Amino acid sequence: MNRSDALVLHRRLRTPDPASLHCRELDLRLTDDGRHLVLCRHVELYGPERSLWGATHQHRVPLEQVVRWMVRQGEVPDSHGGAS
Structure with a gap:
């Protein structure tokens, strides 16, 4: 898996104090x-000298299951083409 091919869903950067940076990112690939x-889900905390802490959590699902779930959740179009 190439991280550069990921779709970034959410990215947040905060500075809890002037000497640190907190980064969070959620991506899909x-x-x-x-x-x-x-x-x-990637979380990193940087301090004045270097990266202080980092963690990555991955959730992996077969694509076939995702597509089947989407089809089950989908709406059936109105066959009459108009509003009731």
């Missing part, structure tokens, strides 16, 4: 074989 969708 496909695995190299295109069979799984991966949601990644």
Whole structure:
């Protein structure tokens, strides 16, 4: 998985104090074989000298399951083409 190919869903940068930076990012990408969708959450904290802390959490789901779920959740279009 190439991180540069990810779709960034959310990015937040904060400075809790003048000497630190807190970064959070949520991204979505496909695995190299295109069979799984991966949601990644990255959190990093930087201090005056270097990165103080960082963590990445990944949630991986087969793409086929995601598509089936979307189809089940979808709305059936009005077959009459107008409002009731």
